[in-house]
Amino acid sequence: MAASVPIGVFDSGIGGLSVLQHIHAALPRESLLYFSDARHAPYGGRPEQFIEARALAVGAFMTRHCVKALVVACNTATAVAITALRRAYPSLIVVGVEPGLKPAAALTHTKIVGVLATEATLASKRFAHLHETISAATSATFLTQACPGLADRIEQGQLDSPDTLALLMRYVVPLLEQGADTLVLGCTHYPFVKTQIATIVRDHAEQAVTLVDTGAAVARRLSQLLADRELLCDHGNGEVGGATSGETALLEAAFLRLLGMQVRVIRDDTQ
Known part of the structure; x- marks a missing residue:
């Protein structure tokens, strides 16, 4: 599998970085693309219809970037919207998180x-x-x-x-x-x-x-699904990129503060 094909990971904000950390450790050769929907964070107190609409918008962003898998690194978005995401993108590996x-x-x-x-x-x-x-x-x-x-x-x-x-x-x-x-x-x-x-x-x-904390279990499940489809990358450099609907500098600072990573972040409102 070519190293240029990323795995998408998203959350309403920076919380999903805790899951990305486990994925990066378990699959160090894989390219990862993280999306923080910071303009609309957090999802926790939002109506279900709004959460589902945002999840589908982020899913569309990820498919435009040709991801081979999508990790819904948000318990709220998983609970509310993962069925809609799987229905919208039936050929895509979609992995959610849920309370352990x-x-x-x-x-x-x-x-x-x-x-x-x-x-x-x-x-x-x-x-x-x-x-x-x-x-x-x-x-x-x-x-x-x-x-x-x-x-x-x-x-x-x-x-x-x-x-x-x-x-x-x-x-x-x-x-x-x-x-x-x-x-x-x-x-x-x-x-x-x-x-x-x-x-x-x-x-x-x-x-x-x-x-x-179920982050490690999510990484194991993702690894297994990629292996089943022969989509694991065996020669990549583990590049990590970021995107956000909020301020790019805030997500770059969160990557550095929480994970010790210097990551370039682009802005996208995913309208």
Whole structure:
């Protein structure tokens, strides 16, 4: 497979960089093209019709750049729009992310799992089905916690600000107090505050607590699907490019700050 054929990865903002990081580590020869829909971020509090329309617009952008696969690196966009994307682009590999309820159920000892996610993810039919299926199969109890405002703070780079830490305390501590020994990071933004969450856990949990981030699982699934279609690149240089509907300098700064990568970003409104 020619190195010039990229894998597309997108999110409403910078959260999907946590998934791109896993993909880049697992598939270092693959060219990656990341799209941040920052002008419309975050998706978490948006109507489903709007989220689906934006996902399809980004999908059109990616197909114009001839991607061989598309990773929906956003829990909200996956929950709301992945079916529409697969219907619109039936020949394209489309991989989504979803809260790691299944691995969390396998890891918990108390059978109580906390799920941190956006309002839109928790309200989606896709999450409801996943919740019901895993609960029935494992007898685990899932305590869901919507986290309004958290993705915004992370998007703004406020990882250690007092406001961000106050939000994390408000969302995480009640789950710990109810006995959760496993916390699912159900938004791709949240791994960027994993250290802050771990500190809260250390100070407030009565037992060891495991944090579940599904980025590595997404990379494995993508790798398998590419291998099945003989689309894996075996001689590329792992070039990473970026595009955004927002300010290019902000995404370039996020690449450098969060991943240590210097990446050229172009602007595209994907109208």
